Amino acid sequence: MNALTFHSTRFKIVRRHGQPWLTSQQLAEALGYSDQSAVTRIYSRRSEEFSDAMTGSVKLTDRHANGKLQEVRVFSLRGAHLIAMFARTPVAKEFRRWVLDILDREVGAGTAPKRYHFPLALADPHDRKFGTAWLTARVLTDPKNATPELDLIRALERDGHDVMGAKVRIIALRDAVTHYANLLNHSHRLIHNMEIMARDMKSAATPFGKNVLFSRKPDPNSAIERHVYGDQLPAAR
Numbered sequence: 001m002n003a004l005t006f007h008s009t010r011f012k013i014v015r016r017h018g019q020p021w022l023t024s025q026q027l028a029e030a031l032g033y034s035d036q037s038a039v040t041r042i043y044s045r046r047s048e049e050f051s052d053a054m055t056g057s058v059k060l061t062d063r064h065a066n067g068k069l070q071e072v073r074v075f076s077l078r079g080a081h082l083i084a085m086f087a088r089t090p091v092a093k094e095f096r097r098w099v100l101d102i103l104d105r106e107v108g109a110g111t112a113p114k115r116y117h118f119p120l121a122l123a124d125p126h127d128r129k130f131g132t133a134w135l136t137a138r139v140l141t142d143p144k145n146a147t148p149e150l151d152l153i154r155a156l157e158r159d160g161h162d163v164m165g166a167k168v169r170i171i172a173l174r175d176a177v178t179h180y181a182n183l184l185n186h187s188h189r190l191i192h193n194m195e196i197m198a199r200d201m202k203s204a205a206t207p208f209g210k211n212v213l214f215s216r217k218p219d220p221n222s223a224i225e226r227h228v229y230g231d232q233l234p235a236a237r
Contacts, residue, residue, distance in 0.1 A: 006030045006098050007091070014058060014074050018160020021074040023060070032089040042086045043073070052162075054079030077103050116155055122148040137181035140174070150174075 004011040004020065009030040014021040024043075025036040033039065043050065054076050059069040075083060081099040084092050123146070125139045139145060149170050156163045218229035 004102065006095060014060070016056070016058065016074065016076075017053075017162055019076055021056075021058075021076050022080050024073045024075065027075060027080055027083060030091075031084060031087045031095055032091045033087075038087075039083055040073070042083055046082075046086060050079055050082065054082060116152055118148045118152055122146045122151075137177045137184065141178045141181045 004013065004022075007030065009026055011022050011026050011030070014023065023036075024039045028034075028036040028039040031039070043055065055073060057071050057073055060072045061069060077099055081096055081103075084096045084099065087095075123135070125142065125145050153163055153167045153170060157167075218225045220226060
């Protein structure tokens with residue numbers, strides 16, 4: 001859908017989130033107002049009733065301003081219908097029916113709804129050593145494993161869906177899991193190093209070389225050396 005016509009008004013469609021949106025200027029023209037300020041006033045008085053899915057601002061090239069970009073308010077078909085609900089022009093009632101017909105046609109003529117194929121197999125790790133712990137931080141952050149949650153977000157974005165809120169949370173959760181996995185790795189290395197230190201300290205505290213004296217012969221008159229090297233010394237005199 002690249003163009004819509006209501007009476008003498010031929011809308012130039014603005015594609016937004018994969019849907020047709022109408023500018024306030026052409027909406028005012030279709031409703032029989034002399035300029036877009038009437039639509040702007042209606043919106044200003046009732047702005048709390050419009051969601052982000054019904055209206056927004058975009059930058060469009062204005063041929064009356066030497067081709068410069070201008071901030072323009074646009075309305076989705078549902079937003080245009082709500083504007084027409086508050087309009088008091090003779091043609092407003094007919095316009096409302098026209099918009100509803102367009103909405104029905106959009107739904108009825110649309111292709112089959114998108115089907116996203118993300119089976120359980122995509123969550124299965126590449127390395128079966130993970131066993132039953134297949135959704136641990138280690139698995140989730142392994143670059144060799146699939147990321148179906150990110151793939152789904154990308155697919156929805158390509159289809160024009162506004163999923164930024166979910167995307168931000170998913171990426172934040174992945175960052176938190178990555179940080180947790182890194183802490184686990186650091187703690188495992190720390191424990192391993194402490195085990196090595198404990199073994200070294202135990203080894204250092206264990207007497208080695210018993211009954212061996214390299215620098216000289218044992219002194220038979222030394223009580224300590226007699227205790228250690230007693231089996232090498234002659235009987236005390």
